[in-house]
Amino acid sequence: xxxxxxxxxxxxxxxxxxxxxxxxxxxxxxxxxxxxxxxxxxxxxxxxxxxxxxxxxxxxxxxxxxxxxxxxxxxxxxxxxxxxxxxxxxxxxxxxxxxxxxxxxxxxxxxxxxxxxxxxxxxxxxxxxxxxxxxxxxxxxxxxxxxxxxxxxxxxxxxxxxxxxxxxxxxxxxxxxxxxxxxxxxxxxxxxxxxxxxxxxxxxxxxxxxxxxxxxxxxxxxxxxxxxxxxxxxxxxxxxxxxxxxxxxxxxxxxxxxxxxxxxx
Numbered sequence: 001x002x003x004x005x006x007x008x009x010x011x012x013x014x015x016x017x018x019x020x021x022x023x024x025x026x027x028x029x030x031x032x033x034x035x036x037x038x039x040x041x042x043x044x045x046x047x048x049x050x051x052x053x054x055x056x057x058x059x060x061x062x063x064x065x066x067x068x069x070x071x072x073x074x075x076x077x078x079x080x081x082x083x084x085x086x087x088x089x090x091x092x093x094x095x096x097x098x099x100x101x102x103x104x105x106x107x108x109x110x111x112x113x114x115x116x117x118x119x120x121x122x123x124x125x126x127x128x129x130x131x132x133x134x135x136x137x138x139x140x141x142x143x144x145x146x147x148x149x150x151x152x153x154x155x156x157x158x159x160x161x162x163x164x165x166x167x168x169x170x171x172x173x174x175x176x177x178x179x180x181x182x183x184x185x186x187x188x189x190x191x192x193x194x195x196x197x198x199x200x201x202x203x204x205x206x207x208x209x210x211x212x213x214x215x216x217x218x219x220x221x222x223x224x225x226x227x228x229x230x231x232x233x234x235x236x237x238x239x240x241x242x243x244x245x246x247x248x249x250x251x252x253x254x255x256x257x258x259x260x261x262x263x264x265x
Contacts, residue, residue, distance in 0.1 A: 018170040018171070019169070022168075022169040022243075024063060025063055025169055025219065026243050026244060029063070029220040032220055035062050035063070035067075043056060043057065046075055046078070047077070047078060052077070055084055055086045056077070060225075060226055061223055062220075063168060063221070064223070064228060065230075066115075066230075067168065085099055085105065087099035087100040087101045095107065097110065114229065116229055118230070119238050122135055122136070127154065130153050130154070130155065133153050135154065138152075138153055138154070139151075142232055142234060142236060142238060143163045143238050144164075145162045145164075146200040146208050147165075147179075147182070147208065147248075150186075150205075150260075151200065151205065152200050152201065155197035155198060155199040155263055156199075159179075160179050160180065160183075161176060164212055164216075164237070164242075166230075166240045167241060174249070175245060178248055178253075179252065182252040182255065185254060186198060189257060189260075190262075195263055196263055196264035196265075197264065198261065200260055201259055201260060201261055204256075212242065213236070215243070216237045216240075219237075219242055221240065222237065
């Protein structure tokens with residue numbers, strides 16, 4: 001028997017439980033110690049050998065890199081037919097790899113998993129804005145947008161999961177829902193004003209990204225030499241949102257017309 005409102009209640013409970021994980025991400029990296037302790041207990045339960053546990057324990061603050069949740073990853077590494085090698089790879093040969101210790105390992109397959117292409121995701125796209133400016137030129141010093149949705153100089157161009165709207169603690173579907181609602185509000189603004197296009201003002205975009213940088217630079221993704229695919233070539237996090245998802249939802253609920261130039265109104 002289904003309880004009225006039960007699904008909604010369960011979804012809300014899961015949402016707020018996940019939001020608590022953001023405290024260490026959004027406020028102070030030292031608060032990530034709680035999550036680190038949970039991860040270490042999980043590792044200790046599944047890997048009895050202290051030597052292997054040492055190899056599997058990262059040397060950075062948890063959250064610096066993407067956190068993956070799994071119940072079968074560690075047990076797979078403890079199987080009798082599995083050897084864990086953490087030395088770097090110095091050479092790839094036709095049927096083997098050579099590690100930094102000089103040992104050669106025969107291989108059938110190499111999985112090169114280093115993350116995602118984020119900052120250069122649009123490098124091959126032919127997107128041209130006002131005065132013939134290409135998106136690659138506009139973003140020469142780093143990808144950025146206004147709330148990750150619009151970018152100055154490119155009227156009526158909207159992004160979903162644009163710069164700095166990824167998450168490290170919850171579902172990005174929530175972010176996408178907020179962005180779709182925001183884009184729809186932009187379209188309603190165009191319809192209401194009879195404008196042909198809207199373009200976010202450079203000053204509004206700059207102010208937003210300056211505030212974003214101030215928050216990001218003191219958080220876990222830029223702490224203690226952290227390196228990951230979240231960061232661009234300048235060491236700046238262009239990928240993740242440095243706040244709670246309800247905060248992003250609140251800020252994108254309504255378009256601020258003053259932040260935009262209405263073209264042809």
